[in-house]
Amino acid sequence: MINLDNITFRYGHKPPVVQGLSLHLRPGHIYGLLGSNGAGKSSLMRLMAGLLYPTDGQIRVNEREPRRREPAFLEDLFFLPEEVDVPALTLAKYVATMSPFYPRFSDGQFRNYLKVFQLPADIGKLSDLSLGQRKKVFISFGLATNTGVLLMDEPTNGLDIPSKAQFRKVVSAALTDDRLIVISTHQVRDLDTLIDSVVVLNDHELLLNAPLEQVSQRLRFETSGRDIPADVLYAEPSLRGHAVVRENYDATDDTPIDLERLFNAAISSPQRMKTLFPDQKR
Structure with missing residues (x-):
């Protein structure tokens, strides 16, 4: 420990x-x-x-x-x-x-x-x-x-x-x-x-400390079209539109985690990440 x-x-x-x-x-x-x-x-x-x-x-x-x-x-x-x-x-x-x-x-x-x-x-x-x-x-x-x-x-x-x-x-x-x-x-x-x-x-600070099970319950890793949804934490161009990270509003419906996108989402939207994961020890 x-x-x-x-x-x-x-x-x-x-x-x-x-x-x-x-x-x-x-x-x-x-x-x-x-x-x-x-x-x-x-x-x-x-x-x-x-x-x-x-x-x-x-x-x-x-x-x-x-x-x-x-x-x-x-x-x-x-x-x-x-x-x-x-x-x-x-x-x-x-x-x-x-x-x-x-x-x-x-x-x-x-x-x-x-x-x-x-x-x-x-x-x-x-x-x-x-x-x-x-x-x-x-x-x-x-x-x-x-x-x-x-x-x-x-x-x-x-x-x-x-x-x-x-x-x-x-x-x-x-x-x-x-x-x-x-x-x-x-x-x-x-x-x-x-x-x-x-x-x-x-x-110099901690942005995220969470089990991946919790990450999958609170975030979705999807591919959207040309239009980027307004609620995304992170988006990057892909062959099929945009690979995005957004809030998961249905914890029973999770998506496979992309660690690289998760990291970029934490860097790009630190305050929203802290809001979504308030129970972590910083």
């Missing part, structure tokens, strides 16, 4: 990266943390991991303060940054060195994830791998730690299209009722069919 209470963070005397942000994330869910470049996603991830300290406010992860970096906190959280410092070690040596820090690490699961990603178990030096191969190794290791909290920042950067499908497969299978997974990305479509809750950041 992750609780952020009125968090503000800034680098030195610069404008705040996030300001007055409150957020509650629960285990048993895969959250998609969406935002444009510079929206504060990576900083928020590092705050949760205890690598950055909030300027104001309080963060609790499994009832512990991340900034204290206590052993019990560290052994139950794995953070995969966007850019990984790759040691000049063989895979076997890396696993032998790092896995003892995670009591629930499973070597069998790790090797199975490598197999799904079509990587050999006898990989030599990690520094000799391509970017995509490195990402697959560290994604596999992070999943195999079986930590209660798994944070991944832009994990699909460097993955080709088949590998992104494999990523969605292994991550969805790794979710349990007592595990919380947060995936940050600006490549919104990479999270299609994977996440069950969405968090949208923009301009």
Whole structure:
């Protein structure tokens, strides 16, 4: 469980990266943390991991303060940054060195994830791998730690299209009722069919924090003709007219969610989004 209470963070005397942000994330869910470049996603991830300290406010992860970096906190959280410092070690040596820090690490699961990603178990030096191969190794290791909290920042950067499908497969299978997974990305479509809750950041604030089931009850994703309905939150040209996001007046009649359009709707109509989702914790 992750609780952020009125968090503000800034680098030195610069404008705040996030300001007055409150957020509650629960285990048993895969959250998609969406935002444009510079929206504060990576900083928020590092705050949760205890690598950055909030300027104001309080963060609790499994009832512990991340900034204290206590052993019990560290052994139950794995953070995969966007850019990984790759040691000049063989895979076997890396696993032998790092896995003892995670009591629930499973070597069998790790090797199975490598197999799904079509990587050999006898990989030599990690520094000799391509970017995509490195990402697959560290994604596999992070999943195999079986930590209660798994944070991944832009994990699909460097993955080709088949590998992104494999990523969605292994991550969805790794979710349990007592595990919380947060995936940050600006490549919104990479999270299609994977996440069950969405968090949208923009301009230093939280615009949306809602389960996708609730999103489908309150918003419709449709294609209209040349004329754009007056009540739309977002519209973009398509081959058949306009792809639109509008309010759903019949919660029993939902439409498939388009994450990219949802993100653009939140950015384009932030006040209406807040009105439609007033019960989220900001």
